[in-house]
Amino acid sequence: MFRPLATRIMQGHRTSRYPRVAPTLPDRFRGAPTVDAAKCTRSCQACVAACPTGALSLSERGPVFDLGRCLFCTDCIEACPQKALGFSRDHRLSARTHAELVTHGGPLPATRALDKKMKKLFGRSLKLRQVSAGGCNACEADVNVLSTIVFDLGRFGIQVVASPRHADGLLVTGPVTENMKRALEKTYAAVPNPKIVIATGACAISGGIYAERPETHNGADSVVPVDLYIAGCPPHPFTILDGLLRLTGRLAG
Amino acid sequence: MTDISLARLHNGVAVPLGKVPTHPLADLQAALIAAPTQHRRVAAYFGRPLGDAIELVAVIAADQEGWLEVGRAIVHGDAFASITTACPQVHLFEREIAETWGLAPVGHPWSKPVRFVRSRRAGHGAFGQPTEAPLTVGVTDFYRVEGEEVHEVAVGPVHAGVIEPGHFRFQCYGEQVLHLEISLGYQHRGIEHAVIDGPKQRVIHQLETLAGDTTIGHTSAYCQAVEGLSGSHAPARAQALRGIALELERLANHTGDLGALAGDVGFLPTAAYCGRLRGDFLNLTAQLCGSRFGRGLVRPGGVAFDVDAERIRDVQTKLDAALRDVKSAVRLLWTTASVQARFEDTGPVSANMARELGLVGLAARASGLRRDVRKSHPSGIFQFVHIPLSTWHTGDVFARAYLRWLEIERSVAFIKKQLTELPSGTTRRACNPLRPEQLCVSLVEGWRGEICHVAMTDPSGALATYKVVDPSFHNWTGLAMSLRNQQISDFPLCNKSFNLSYCGHDL
Numbered sequence: 151m152f153r154p155l156a157t158r159i160m161q162g163h164r165t166s167r168y169p170r171v172a173p174t175l176p177d178r179f180r181g182a183p184t185v186d187a188a189k190c191t192r193s194c195q196a197c198v199a200a201c202p203t204g205a206l207s208l209s210e211r212g213p214v215f216d217l218g219r220c221l222f223c224t225d226c227i228e229a230c231p232q233k234a235l236g237f238s239r240d241h242r243l244s245a246r247t248h249a250e251l252v253t254h255g256g257p258l259p260a261t262r263a264l265d266k267k268m269k270k271l272f273g274r275s276l277k278l279r280q281v282s283a284g285g286c287n288a289c290e291a292d293v294n295v296l297s298t299i300v301f302d303l304g305r306f307g308i309q310v311v312a313s314p315r316h317a318d319g320l321l322v323t324g325p326v327t328e329n330m331k332r333a334l335e336k337t338y339a340a341v342p343n344p345k346i347v348i349a350t351g352a353c354a355i356s357g358g359i360y361a362e363r364p365e366t367h368n369g370a371d372s373v374v375p376v377d378l379y380i381a382g383c384p385p386h387p388f389t390i391l392d393g394l395l396r397l398t399g400r401l402a403g
Numbered sequence: 404m405t406d407i408s409l410a411r412l413h414n415g416v417a418v419p420l421g422k423v424p425t426h427p428l429a430d431l432q433a434a435l436i437a438a439p440t441q442h443r444r445v446a447a448y449f450g451r452p453l454g455d456a457i458e459l460v461a462v463i464a465a466d467q468e469g470w471l472e473v474g475r476a477i478v479h480g481d482a483f484a485s486i487t488t489a490c491p492q493v494h495l496f497e498r499e500i501a502e503t504w505g506l507a508p509v510g511h512p513w514s515k516p517v518r519f520v521r522s523r524r525a526g527h528g529a530f531g532q533p534t535e536a537p538l539t540v541g542v543t544d545f546y547r548v549e550g551e552e553v554h555e556v557a558v559g560p561v562h563a564g565v566i567e568p569g570h571f572r573f574q575c576y577g578e579q580v581l582h583l584e585i586s587l588g589y590q591h592r593g594i595e596h597a598v599i600d601g602p603k604q605r606v607i608h609q610l611e612t613l614a615g616d617t618t619i620g621h622t623s624a625y626c627q628a629v630e631g632l633s634g635s636h637a638p639a640r641a642q643a644l645r646g647i648a649l650e651l652e653r654l655a656n657h658t659g660d661l662g663a664l665a666g667d668v669g670f671l672p673t674a675a676y677c678g679r680l681r682g683d684f685l686n687l688t689a690q691l692c693g694s695r696f697g698r699g700l701v702r703p704g705g706v707a708f709d710v711d712a713e714r715i716r717d718v719q720t721k722l723d724a725a726l727r728d729v730k731s732a733v734r735l736l737w738t739t740a741s742v743q744a745r746f747e748d749t750g751p752v753s754a755n756m757a758r759e760l761g762l763v764g765l766a767a768r769a770s771g772l773r774r775d776v777r778k779s780h781p782s783g784i785f786q787f788v789h790i791p792l793s794t795w796h797t798g799d800v801f802a803r804a805y806l807r808w809l810e811i812e813r814s815v816a817f818i819k820k821q822l823t824e825l826p827s828g829t830t831r832r833a834c835n836p837l838r839p840e841q842l843c844v845s846l847v848e849g850w851r852g853e854i855c856h857v858a859m860t861d862p863s864g865a866l867a868t869y870k871v872v873d874p875s876f877h878n879w880t881g882l883a884m885s886l887r888n889q890q891i892s893d894f895p896l897c898n899k900s901f902n903l904s905y906c907g908h909d910l
């Protein structure tokens with residue numbers, strides 16, 4: 151009888167003060183990439199060759215990252231002889247289109263909220279059905295963690311629900327395997343209109359490390375229309391939360 | 404001892420392919436059938452193309468002796484005789500061989516696809532399917548019980564929680580489950596083939612996502628295989644850091660599972676605390692390498708991140724705090740009668756059943772089997788530091804839960820010891836090129852159990868065959884058997900007590 155109460159007091163209050171207080175991420179966390187364009191010679195291509203997913207290309211302004219493909223690994227950083235590349239601790243890594251995830255480095259522009267009508271519908275209450283379509287269970291795990299007391303997704307009116315028929319949209323992870331394509335289509339069809347789709351993680355945005363494989367498709371938008379792209383492999387829970395709050399217009403600037 | 408000669412090798416040490424004997428299939432099969440009666444078990448059994456024929460490779464683990472036995476056989480034609488009725492633990496291996504290479508397993512009591520994928524031998528399908536058309540996932544001949552009041556429940560692939568896809572087919576009499584059949588394949592991404600054919604820069608990342616919650620386990624197994632094949636050695640400091648990361652992965656998952664088990668019996672305090680604490684352990688891994696899942700840490704030749712004294716102190720402090728909180732959260736489970744009543748005698752798997760099915764890891768230990776690669780086939784840091792092996796004898800949900808707690812205590816003690824006596828020196832050395840025509844079996848005790856990778860090189864020194872056996876591949880059948888004669892409402896609880904990987908199985 152008393153032990154649960156004593157334990158409750160000992161465990162304390164653990165919900166983070168986000169979004170009032172910015173999250174503190176580990177010093178080695180890899181968020182939005184940084185480019186020191188002055189150092190890049192624009193001729194060696196070492197970073198482009200090292201990138202496992204073809205996320206890097208070179209332009210006249212220097213290296214260009216497609217964060218929809220980026221695994222946030224360190225292969226390009228290690229390959230660059232000029233030490234021109236790095237990652238910041240900026241966790242804000244979502245966009246409304248895949249094209250907006252292409253960057254020359256530095257923070258991404260703020261994610262646009264839903265239009266007025268959709269915001270009125272979903273801004274204060276958004277129910278999502280999660281579909282793992284070839285996800286490795288890392289994206290799934292860091293979506294799941296949003297429902298723990300640390301993030302407490304419910305306080306923002308967002309909830310993961312058991313049935314697509316109870317949902318306002320889908321949160322898709324994984325590159326969409328051939329064996330999950332039909333299930334994803336059927337789940338999407340079961341969500342009542344109007345509805346939204348959120349692609350979470352490099353696989354769901356572009357196929358990630360499985361892009362162009364015969365067993366998989368190249369991400370969620372090869373099967374269903376996508377309204378929000380959240381980059382990472384996997385995205386940090388705060389990255390996902392940031393994307394959801396900006397989409398629903400609860401976080402701006 | 405088996406009657407035929409088999410190559411004897413150790414975990415992570417390569418042998419020339421020429422030293423792996425080829426026998427007639429019937430002789431190799433006799434060795435597989437004899438294995439469980441000689442304190443051995445089948446760790447891997449797979450095919451690879453050899454001209455027009457298929458070469459079968461069998462890896463038998465001799466846990467008491469601490470070595471592995473490998474043999475091969477060549478199958479010509481489109482069929483092979485199944486030995487599943489004599490040796491149940493090969494049932495899924497034989498189905499996998501059948502599906503992948505279009506070899507019908509004659510006499511297999513359960514001959515059906517594993518992952519619903521196209522045969523890799525064009526024009527040859529094992530299940531009478533039109534060879535050009537892909538198999539339709541989830542459409543197969545499910546085992547059925549018939550009779551008055553018997554009914555069938557189908558669940559999945561899309562489930563109610565945030566969880567990977569799989570299909571579960573229950574045969575029920577009222578609330579009682581007579582039989583559960585688990586049909587997977589939805590997560591198939593073709594990793595074993597991608598490792599061989601794909602761009603080389605992708606390989607380590609594909610291994611990192613083979614089962615995302617076991618990133619350290621699978622990348623360690625891969626790196627150990629590459630180091631074995633190339634005759635390279637990771638420095639001592641890197642071995643210790645790999646061990647620390649492996650145990651952190653175990654801590655995070657075990658803690659999360661205990662919370663989820665509490666949630667499944669409606670005991671919310673522990674569910675809430677452990678949900679948070681799981682994240683604290685993941686954050687410790689991020690403290691080491693920036694990623695909560697250990698992405699980027701383990702690399703061939705060592706590890707990519709070092710730790711300094713300040714970081715060690717930081718990890719130690721946070722580890723102490725997390726253990727203190729886990730202890731108080733988990734103690735509630737063992738002192739709350741309503742939780743114990745739901746855990747005890749639910750979903751039991753007997754030691755005999757576990758032995759026959761070839762279960763591994765936590766699920767095997769919960770049924771009283773002393774199976775732990777860290778103990779029986781130690782590699783890396785575990786050659787020098789032994790984590791005491793914990794077992795429990797009841798084989799039920801309680802056993803699988805209680806063992807998690809015992810292992811949490813052991814893992815924390817191990818990490819703390821390692822952090823105080825970390826070897827000095829470098830953390831990464833360049834690997835030599837892979838040697839041609841070698842075979843290496845690499846075992847790692849991941850948090851679910853034995854991760855087995857078998858790598859073979861061709862005459863040019865390139866990887867020609869890469870086989871992965873995730874512990875889930877052995878253990879899904881254990882879950883199916885644990886449900887027999889249980890209430891269908893106990894499925895979530897039993898499922899969580901195993902917490903197996905879908906993508907690790909589907910590859």
